Each structure stands twice: as structure tokens, then as C-alpha cells.
Amino acid sequence: KVLITGGLGQLGVGLAKLLRMRFGKYNVILSDIRKPPNHVYQSGPFIYSDILDYKNLREIVVNNRITWLIHYSALLSAVGEANVSLARDVNITGLHNVLDIAVEHGLRLFIPSTIGAFGSSSPRNPTPDLCIQRPRTIYGVSKVHAELMGEYYHHRFGLDFRCLRYPGIISADSQPGGGTTDYAVQMFHDAVKTSTFVCNLRPDTRLPMMFIEDCLRATLEVLEAPAEILSMRTYNISAMSFTPEELIREIRRHLPDLQVTYKIDPVRQAIADSWPMILDDASARSDWGWKHDYGLPELVQTMLNFTGSDSRMSQAN
Template identity: 65%
Template sequence: MFPAITKSVCRSAGRDLQRTQLARHCVRFFNGFSQDELPVEETPAPRVLITGGLGQLGSGLASLLRKKYGPDNVIMSDIVNPPRHVRETGRYIFADILDFKNLQEKVVNEGIDWLIHFSALLSAVGEANVPLAIKVNIEGMHNILEVSKQYKLRVFIPSTIGAFGPTTPRNPTPDLTIQRPQTIYGVAKVHAELMGEYYHHKYGLDFRCLRFPGIISAETPPGGGTTDYSTEIFHDAVTTQRHECFLEHDTRLPMMYIDDCTRATAEVMELPEHRLKQRVYNIQAMSFTPAEIYAEVKKHVPDMEIDYKPDSRQAIADTWPQVLDDTNARLDLGWNHEYDLPKLVTTMLTKIRAQKEGKQGTSAQINAAAI
């Protein structure tokens, strides 16, 4: 089926047949001649599968990667029927991470090189359904590691501030520290970090992991976590000018705008493997309390009001870091955030106002308006 494979065939495949199965086959053929070592202009575009793609983070990342690698090379997957615009903007397939054979089939049939694993139950939803969280976040993650090992994929599994607990130093929280989380979400994430590192050490799996803060986005809603208020407050600011906050006014948590999160994910996946000095890195953009974000929103929406009605999520937030120390990510990965609190607030308000008025605008226009 394939021509006799030599390094020169591989090089010409990388150059002439970019994005073809042959190019990918060639890259994998030689031990010690990995995709990392091909000159950039000869590297074939990776075929990327995103699991849990219909959640808060999936579409933003798919859109960024499709711009880089072409719409056909980035495949979104989930277990639910997608809204029409998802099908219209790129390839979408059904993939249940609890079904190992289904995963194998998708990886082989789609010729996948990179697996970005976003399926999960977040912290609050996980506490409400522990057996399902164990299935999806632990058993599903085992399937992801196993299929990645079997087909020699580069795999990204995000971790979270939720992977820490009450005995962790909270300000700042270093990469290597005490991790005794008190949610099933956090326990599953510590397990994922350790299993990923173990598969790397034992089988050479190219496992990559960033610990994300709470992510804030305008286009996609948060999926049931402890940091969700930081997105909800913007929708309330634009509609009712009144926000009921489920955390106390002084609960400080690390947060990040989604564009920084998706860019960080793309950047860590693109780095040559030798640049990674560790497999799990903290990344940080800003930290604020509900009172601080409210004060910033009020500068733009003077009638804005807030009430604090802490619920069960307060007990979770009280055990999480206030500030992540991401020195290592900045040094090793070249990580740098672009959005601080003022820029986050202007961007979110501009985007949500545009959505409510039915004019989406291009991101360039929206960003220009927000600056």
C-alpha cells in the first residue's frame, strides 16, 4: 500500500504530501525520526481529535486549531447531538470515551495523531453524581491513555486548580506540592496527572498536561463547576444588571480568559518534546474575588448589583488555590497570558452585548472594540 519507506521518501512526503496519510505514516515509521525533528516547513499537519468537544472549551480550541491545520484535520467529538453551527463549521463525530472499541475505531479511521481529551464532569456536577464522575473522569481517562499508548498519539489531558486541597499551600501554589483534593473531580485529576506521568515513564507516551484555572468564555457556557459565577456575572450584567453570586465576596481563585487557555493548549501541543522538562505544568493569568470582578464590571455597568448567597460550591472553593505559581511554564514553555482583569471585563461585555444584539462581529472587530 505504501511505497518503500526511506528517510528521503519521508522528507518528500512531509514536503509534497502534507496532511496525507503517507506523510503521517512516514513520520511514525522511524524511531528517532519523530515529527519534532522534521523541519517545520516539512512537518505534516497533525490530525487532531477533541473529546468532549461540545463543552465550554472544545469549540474555541477547534476553531484555533482549524485555522492552523485546516478544517478537515481537526475533528470535534462528543456524545450529544451538536447544534447546527457546530456541524456547519467543521467535522463532528460521535465518540463515547467509555467505549474503548469505539475510541479505537475513531482513532484508526480518522488517522488521528493528537488526542485532546476534554470529556469530564466538572467539580459541582461531579459531587452531585459521584458514580458517573468515577466512570467518566477515571475509567474514561484510562481508555484515553490506553488508546494513546496503543496508537502512539500525542495526548493532552487538562488538569485543574481542583487537583489541590486544603493542605496545599494556596498562595502561591507551586507545580510540585501537596495534593489532597476533597472532590471526586480533584481526586480523578490527580489520578490523571499521575497516570499520564506513569505512562510517559513506563511506555514513552507523549503525555502533556496543563493545570487550568477557572475558564471564562462568552460563546460557550460553563459546564457545572465552582468557578462558573465568573462567566455568569457577565450575562447578568448585560441582561438584568443583577448577579446572585454563589461564592462569598472575598473568595479568591485563579481565573483565565478562554483565548489564553486555548492558545496555551495549542502551544504546549506544538512544542518539540525535548522542551518539556515536566509533564504537568500550572498556568496562571489572573486571580480575583467576586467583589473585585464586580467592581470592575460596575465601571462599565454602573447600575450593576450583586448579592452573595454562598452554596455548596463555597466549601469546594475554600480548598482551592488562590494563585498558581506558573514560573516553570513561563520558563520552559514560553507561556505568557494576554488577558488581565480589565481586558477580560471589556472583552466579555463587548462579546455578550454583540451576541444579545444579534451581531456577532469578527473576533478582530470585537477585540479592537475591547482594547
């Protein structure tokens, strides 16, 4: 049985759908501290869970006989800089609770890490799995901490810890909140809705990105991989890298009227400039056969089909 924390963020509902197809509707529980929209209630079990409340979390794990925990609760990069102490609580104290509960109850624990776990002293093109990691955001620092703590608990206590460093994730039916790569998601919604877009990153800012379907499939694959084929516990995964300029060019092939202006956000720009441009995911590809399906043209085609056909998706965050 699977519990997903932070289930109402960009990835939780989609992951629950994928896991429910595989393991059955009632074997995957979504949780969050917010009230979900009706379609989430209707699609399967949802439970209130505050990762800062250790007893509440333990009760849920015990009462529901949870065996896999997917820990999606976190404040992302830009929003974390705006609220460092909350980010520290959620991303670090919350992680400690989850680690203790996972060890105590023998859970398999998945934690997403990110390209944000690297910093300007890391090699940026490409960025290997193992290199210097000195991020300068609370988000990045908390994710390096999560990687190291998970690996430490694995070696010390036998915790079955699995971790992927996600690139920026592009999704159609869910909105990200407060990230640096989120400009790309917003560009699709605005291109379809108003044909105008104000970009908060410079046109030549190259960042690794991935379509949500690839990201969720990678997550399921690493969760299901037999332990003996995992030579590491924290893997880079990658699909494509693009700049705002390149994304605009590709979208204009479908929507030639798209108008873009630039209003650079210095906080986000500084963050993006310290992140990888290209993520080297050779280990994921060789250890457990990772392979992405979506490159830039497929991503744009799919996103425009989606955003154009469903009005729910054009809601900005």
C-alpha cells in the same frame, strides 16, 4: 490529525477553531455524545464518540488516522459532587480508555488538569507545580489520578503526555457546566441581561482565572512545544486571580447599575476555599515561554463587548 473528546463543553469548539486555522478544517475532529448545534456541524467534522466505549473510540482513532488526542470529556467540580459514580466513570474509566488507546496508537495526548487538583493541605498563595495534592472532590481526585497516570505512562511506555492545570476559564460564547469558578462567567451574562446577579460564593473568595483565548493558546503552545524543552509533563498556567468583589468593581466601571446579592452555596464555597488563590506558573513561563495576554481589565472589557453584542451568549446554562 486531531480528535477532541468532550468537544461540546466550554472549550472544545473554540479549540477546534484555533487548531483548524493552524492545521486545516478537516484535520480536526470534534466529538461528543450529544448532538451539536448547526453552526458546529457547519464549521468542520463532528463525530459521535463515547469515551466509555473503548471499541468505538479505537475505531475513530484508526479510521481517521488520529495522531493527537485532546481529552476534554469530564464532569466538573460541583456537578461531580452531585453525581459521584458518573464522575468516577467518565473521569477515571474514560481516562483509562484514552490512555490505552493513546499508547496503542502512539498518539500525543493532552489532558487538562485544574486548580481543583489541589486541596486545603496544598499551599494556596501561591501554589507551586509540585506540592501536596489531596483534593476532596471526585473531580480533583480524578484529575490528580490523570496527572499521575499520564506521567507514569510517559515514563513507562513513552507516551507523549502533556497536561496543563487550568484556572477557572471565562468564555463568552460557550457556557461552562457545573463548575465552581463558573459564577464569574454567569456574572457577565446576568450583568448584561438583567443588571442583577446572585453570587453563590463569598465576596472575598479569591481564585485563579483566565480568559478562554489565553487558555486555548496555551494549549496549542504546549502541544506544539518540542519535547526536549518540557522539563515536566504537567504545568500550572495562570493569568490573574480575583474575588467576586473585585470582579464586580471592575464590571461596575462599565455597568454602574449592576446589583449583586449573595446566596452562598455551601458545597461550592467549601470547594473554592480548598483551592489555590494564586497559581505559580513560573515553569511554564520559563520552559516554553507562556505569557498571558488578558488581565482583569482586558477580560472585563472583552467579555462585555462580546456578551453585549451577541444574544446567543446570554443564554444561561
